[in-house]
């Protein structure tokens with residue numbers, strides 16, 4: 001393995017891990033990884049208490065309380081949580097409107113299709129936030145719509161969608177609103193206190209800086225109570241799992257015990273950093289350094305700065321004939337940095353994440369490595 005640079009971020013000791021500048025899984029702290037270095041019996045009191053604690057902490061981060069807005073964690077990646085949310089909280093005779101401007105919105109449409117939930121898509125350009133006028137028109141035209149699903153930060157590009165406006169319009173039209181908050185939760189404001197939402201889905205391995213292995217859904221208590229009859233899956237039934245937690249505090253099926261212990265430790269660091277403000281502030285600084293550095297290197301970002309969330313930045317592929325994503329990727333990985341391929345349908349691009357246990361100096365070191373690699377590859381002089 002190459003020797004990777006150390007960050008000055010206090011809890012980060014990178015050992016031989018590359019710095020992950022991706023949309024997840026992300027770079028985690030040594031402390032978080034160390035929390036996995038013991039075994040837990042899933043039916044033991046200590047583990048039951050640990051589960052209750054992370055559920056409570058997540059409800060509070062979402063601006064709810066465990067009573068008003070219970071958190072139901074679920075085994076698997078973030079998509080498992082989104083699928084569980086749709087299958088458990090949207091009635092079979094509902095009609096879903098998916099607000100789509102990227103791959104994650106399209107994935108929600110795919111979930112609705114497979115779960116047999118009637119749905120329509122309102123699609124817009126990948127580099128622009130959801131068009132509120134078009135959304136208002138669609139709501140007015142189609143009164144059969146019962147549920148709206150929005151991706152808060154569309155990780156395909158890093159576009160931030162207008163959550164509060166969509167929520168206000170959904171509320172005044174009397175519709176339920178479900179949010180894929182996967183890449184925003186913990187870093188960008190999203191709160192049941194301020195915004196009327198039915199439920200949101202997120203995961204341990206994005207802005208909370210835990211390791212991959214669980215997603216979770218936090219939602220209005222009534223939404224879970226209503227759902228019990230129409231779940232589309234045994235293992236992804238959030239309503240049954242919530243009942244289980246209420247009865248004996250236990251997971252119905254084998255929980256990823258180490259992942260949950262790591263999340264609890266990651267949440268300690270989230271609190272120590274100043275919660276959402278601290279974490280969001282660090283990511284905003286990372287993003288600012290990154291976009292300024294890309295600009296200095298002559299690389300163009302595809303999202304308008306006003307619509308850019310400080311989560312992930314999409315870079316237009318350089319026009320140079322010397323450009324090859326694979327070569328750029330390998331050269332950066334050789335220096336200890338993993339970037340991410342693009343997902344834009346219309347344009348060749350790549351992505352660089354601003355999230356994870358990464359601070360400003362680490363981002364500056366990455367930019368220095370990027371400059372050196374671009375020189376090596378003949379992309380700049």
Ligand SMILES: *Cc1c(COP(=O)(O)O)cnc(C)c1O
Pocket residue numbers: 023024077078079080082104151153154155180181182183203
């Ligand atoms: C990461 C992400 C997901 C979940 O992806 P997984 O690969 O299943 O973890 C869903 N939606 C958005 C917006 C995401 O960024």
